[in-house]
C-alpha cells in the first residue's frame with residue numbers, strides 16, 4: 001500500500017496530542033492517503049496493573065505478561081486508551097475506527113518466548129486486504145494485540161506491532177511518536193541513525209529501556225519502508241532511521 005501512513009502513538013504521546021497533529025492527519029486523509037494509528041498504552045497499563053495489585057515487570061522494554069496482566073492489558077488498551085483516542089479524533093472531525101486483532105484476523109501472531117515473557121507475541125501475519133478496506137473511509141486506530149492461529153490473545157509491544165504492519169504492507173511512512181524529540185545522545189537528537197550507530201549506542205547504554213525495542217523495530221522496517229522517523233511531533237524532524245550508512 002504505497003499510500004499508507006502509519007503513526008505509532010506511545011502511551012504518553014497519545015495523551016498529549018496537539019491541534020497540529022490532528023490537522024496533519026486530516027491533510028493526509030483528505031489527500032487520499034490511508035492513515036493508520038497504532039497505539040501503545042504502556043504507562044496506562046502500568047497504572048491499572050498497580051491498581052489491581054500487580055507489579056509491572058519489563059525485560060528489555062517488553063512487558064512480562066502473565067494471564068492476569070494480559071487481562072488488564074486487554075481491558076486498558078481496548079477499554080481506556082483506544083476509545084480516548086477515537087473520541088479525540090471524532091472531536092476533531094476525523095472518521096475514527098477502533099480496531100483490534102479479532103476484527104477480520106487483522107493481526108496474527110506467535111509467542112515471542114513464552115518462558116521469558118509469557119503471553120507476549122510477535123506479529124506473523126497481517127490481513128492487508130481487510131485493513132485496506134477499513135482504511136478507505138476511516139482513520140484506523142489499532143491496538144497492539146495479536147491472536148495466535150488457534151485464537152489465543154497475545155500482548156505485542158506497540159513499536160514492534162507498528163513495524164510489522166508497516167513492513168508487511170510496504171507503508172510509505174512510519175512515524176514512531178513518543179515523549180522525546182528523537183534518539184538522544186548527550187542531550188542532542190541524532191538526526192540520522194544507521195544500524196552501525198544504533199548498535200554502538202545500544203552497546204554503550206546510551207539507548208536503553210523502551211527506546212531499545214523501538215530502534216530494533218525501526219531499523220528492521222527501514223529495509224522496506226522509505227521513511228521511518230522517531231519524533232515527538234509530526235512537524236518535528238526527529239531521528240530518521242535508515243537501513244544502511246549510504
Ligand SMILES: Nc1ncnc2c1ncn2[C@@H]1O[C@H](COP(=O)(O)OP(=O)(O)O)[C@@H](O)[C@H]1O
Pocket residue numbers: 009010011012013040042061159177178179180182183184185206207208209210211212214
Ligand atoms: N538514547 C535515548 N534517547 C531517547 N530516549 C531514550 C534513550 N534511551 C532510553 N530512552 C527512553 O526511551 C523512552 C521512549 O521509549 P518508551 O518509553 O517505550 O516510549 P513510548 O511509550 O513512546 O513507546 C524515553 O522516554 C526515554 O526514557
Ligand SMILES: CC(=O)N[C@@H](CCC(=O)OP(=O)(O)O)C(=O)O
Pocket residue numbers: 009010011012039040041042043045061062063073120121144155156157158159210
Ligand atoms: C509486550 C509489550 O510490551 N506490550 C506493551 C503494549 C503497549 C505498548 O507498547 O505501549 P507503549 O508504546 O506506550 O510503550 C505493554 O504491555 O506495555
